[in-house]
Amino acid sequence: MTNEGLIAIAAAIAVCAGMFTALGEGLTASKAVEAVGRNPEAEDKIRLMMIVGCGITETVAIYGLLIAFILLFIF
Amino acid sequence: MHITIQPEIVSSLIITAFLCVLCVVLGKKVEQADPLGKPSYVVLAVESVLTMFQNFFHTIFPNQKMETRLSPYFSMLAVFIFLSNISGLFCLESPTSNFSITLTLALITFTMIQLTALKKKGTFKYIKELIWPPTNILSALAPLISLSMRIFGNIVSGSILMSLVYLATGYLSGLLFSFIPINIVAPFITPVLHAYFDVFAGFMQTFIFVTLSSVYISMEV
Numbered sequence: 075m076t077n078e079g080l081i082a083i084a085a086a087i088a089v090c091a092g093m094f095t096a097l098g099e100g101l102t103a104s105k106a107v108e109a110v111g112r113n114p115e116a117e118d119k120i121r122l123m124m125i126v127g128c129g130i131t132e133t134v135a136i137y138g139l140l141i142a143f144i145l146l147f148i149f
Numbered sequence: 150m151h152i153t154i155q156p157e158i159v160s161s162l163i164i165t166a167f168l169c170v171l172c173v174v175l176g177k178k179v180e181q182a183d184p185l186g187k188p189s190y191v192v193l194a195v196e197s198v199l200t201m202f203q204n205f206f207h208t209i210f211p212n213q214k215m216e217t218r219l220s221p222y223f224s225m226l227a228v229f230i231f232l233s234n235i236s237g238l239f240c241l242e243s244p245t246s247n248f249s250i251t252l253t254l255a256l257i258t259f260t261m262i263q264l265t266a267l268k269k270k271g272t273f274k275y276i277k278e279l280i281w282p283p284t285n286i287l288s289a290l291a292p293l294i295s296l297s298m299r300i301f302g303n304i305v306s307g308s309i310l311m312s313l314v315y316l317a318t319g320y321l322s323g324l325l326f327s328f329i330p331i332n333i334v335a336p337f338i339t340p341v342l343h344a345y346f347d348v349f350a351g352f353m354q355t356f357i358f359v360t361l362s363s364v365y366i367s368m369e370v
Contacts, residue, residue, distance in 0.1 A: 118208055122360065129361045133295040139302045140294065 085145045091138030098131045157247035209363045227359045234351025245304045255297035258362040265369040300354045307346035
């Protein structure tokens with residue numbers, strides 16, 4: 075008996091990790107825009123920090139994606 | 150014996166050969182250029198790209214020695230990843246949509262991080278900080294997974310979405326313009342999506358990969 079439908083549902087639930095990651099990245103970007111508005115000459119440093127912060131925040135979504143891939147292709 | 154030659158490996162070899170030839174030719178051109186005269190278009194383009202990379206790495210690396218040692222590698226890495234990401238536009242399979250290749254790129258970064266930490270801390274302290282507390286092993290392995298999966302996931306999801314769009318437009322054109330044998334709806338919809346998924350996302354992923362790897366390495370110093 076195959077459980078393909080259940081596996082597809084599980085993969086979709088795993089990708090839901092991206093939901094709050096999107097929220098967090100939006101917050102990061104909005105704060106960076108505010109910071110550049112207050113202090114325009116620090117733009118380079120702020121951009122670097124924003125990219126690093128976004129990258130580390132994104133890790134959670136990537137783990138969700140990894141689990142979804144494992145569910146879809148290995149099971 | 151069964152050997153499978155994956156198309157991504159072939160296209161990565163093609164890109165590498167292209168970059169080698171390009172670098173040799175451009176190097177000859179720059180050597181022959183007159184330093185006091187007016188630069189030609191090619192030399193000017195090479196110089197401005199190089200200056201862009203130098204300015205970018207100057208803001209990341211903490212000291213001059215690391216900058217001179219590591220920035221050539223990261224510049225070449227950025228060029229390679231960007232060409233790989235947009236190679237879907239030139240009828241090649243994108244090498245970064247194969248997990249082996251992104252894992253290789255992330256392994257290079259991982260090795261460099263660990264070697265830098267080993268050099269900085271000394272053998273005994275390095276091993277002690279690696280295994281105690283035990284969660285440090287996980288945090289040492291995290292960059293490997295997150296760096297490789299990030300670029301792989303982005304490029305693969307882009308190409309899957311593009312193939313879905315091509316399927317849908319093919320179905321639509323078969324339904325509406327059944328007297329024309331080719332897919333006629335796609336050229337009106339897909340160029341914008343190609344510009345987003347291939348060029349923009351490819352550029353952003355290159356930027357993020359190079360920035361994160363160099364920041365991870367310079368955090369250990």
